[in-house]
Amino acid sequence: MNLKLRVWRQAGIDAPGRLVDYRVEGVTEDMSFLETLDLLNESLIMSDDPDGPISFDHDCREGICGQCGVMIDGIAHGPQRATTTCQLHMRHYRDGDTILVEPWRSAAFPVVRDLVVDRGAFDRIIASGGYISVATGSAPEANLTPVPRPVSDESFTAAACIGCGACVAACPNGAAQLFTAAKLTHLNVLPQGQPERYERTRAMVDAMEAEGFGNCTNHGECEAVCPKEIPLGTIAKLNRDYIRASLRAPAKT
Amino acid sequence: MAVQAPPKAERRVAPWPVSFYGTDVGKKVVMALTGLIGFGYVLAHMLGNLKIYLGESSLNHYGEWLREIGVPALPRGGFLWIGRAVLVVALILHVHAAWSLARTSRAARPSDYTKQDYVVANFASRTMRWGGVIVLLFIVYHLLDLTGGQANPDFVRGDVYGNVVASFERWPVAIFYIVANLALGLHLYHGLWSLFQSLGWSHNRFDPMRRSFAGVFAFVVTAGNISFPLAVMTGIVG
Ligand code: SF4
Ligand code: FES
Helix, strand or coil: CCEEEEEEEECCCCCCEEEEEEEECCCCCCCEHHHHHHHHHHHHHHCCCCCCCCCCCCCCCCCCCCCCCCEECCEECCCCCCCCHHHCEHHHCCCCCEEEEECCCECCECEEECCEECCHHHHHHHHCCCCCCCCCCCCCCCCCCCCCHHHHHHHHHHHCCCCCCHHHHHCCCCCCHHHHHHHHHHHHCCHHHCCCHHHHHHHHHHHHHHCCCCCCCCCCHHHHHCCCCCCCHHHHHHHHHHHHHHHCCCCCC | CCCCCCHHHHHHHCCHHHHHHCCHHHHHHHHHHHHHHHHHHHHHHHHHHHHHHHCHHHHHHHHHHHHHCCCCCCCCCHHHHHHHHHHHHHHHHHHHHHHHHHHHHHHHCCCCCCCCCCCCCCHHHHCHHHHHHHHHHHHHHHHHHHHCCCCCCCCCCCCHHHHHHHHHCCHHHHHHHHHHHHHHHHHHHHHHHHHHHHCCCCCCCCHHHHHHHHHHHHHHHHHHHHHHHHHHHCCCCC
């Protein structure tokens, strides 16, 4: 099939951007969205187009690395729920369709080039507390710390977050609550996460606010576009732990 | 932990309530708590006003009784004034937090998409801010109309029933009341279930019920409130 792609082009971080229309021919329905962009890029390289090929982030192409998110026709990661851009297939489109592709837009995620944004803000939130401090050495005996099944499920649901940033991109407030809540809950509900639970919560939420994200007003757009279906209730857990953390005296350092 | 404290942590020298309010999550908590106060109030206000259907003396007695609560421990009207003070403080905090959070959120999304399709955000969630402004303006008018009487030419202090009837007999006023209460209903619906989130009340088992809970209470309050102008306009009360 032949498609029209309308893609955001921006030469650099401070350069003005604009939408440019392209025709892509010979798309098949079992191509992925990224493969369609590859196809377009091949022709852009051959045709010595002044803007050159379109830059976009990608790595695993199997829905686990969180690199590839773009806004497709106004929905983060495109029309299929619980699906990353790389896992979106062209069978959702018909010959002659026009598809609008834009980068994530958030003050905390500056556009670096075309569809590529800098999600370093997420890395800094993780660095502020998204880990547990343990002495490294030989692996402990696996059954030493029993974890009830519902707790491990809760942790695992949150741990599925791939840091793609769709939640921020889709949020009318540009809030990063879902991401931060997922990263917190993943550790905060497990026994291994308890010693640093409240310090972690305080550090990560403060880091989030310092990065210039907005504030959750419970629209639920994040949950709806999240490729890993992190539940909105995870944000309540962030709030609960932050309230508790703020009631405790900060640990002496 | 070995990691550097983020810059915001420096603010924590302020006493706890102030520093907590200084954070965005803290402001959300304050919005939830003050919203809860407001909700409790509008519910009680609506229920009390149902006495209008029991007749003039019933409603006016109820108004009188509100002044007598707590007497002699409190002076006459003391309870009412304490209640008013709590409500005013709650309202100011609610509006200030909303304003400040909205400002941060606006700054967090400086440029808009050419196109954005909302997947689940609904009318209630998307009108919280402007709906809130309508409700705020309505509160001011409502106080001038039925509490102070400045906006009601036929106002007689103490004659609650007569004042309500006189007010709603002016149809533009009645329509304004209805519209404002619909806005209040939407605001209550989204606010009521959101406060569970802000206060950290979430459990897989009751999460799906939060919206129904909010829907039922928002509906009850709105239906009750809207019935008053309708009753006057249709002559059921008057
Ligand atoms: S919470 Fe979901 S949408 Fe947000 S970064 Fe994680 S995986 Fe992506
Ligand atoms: S490329 Fe890794 S998730 Fe899409």
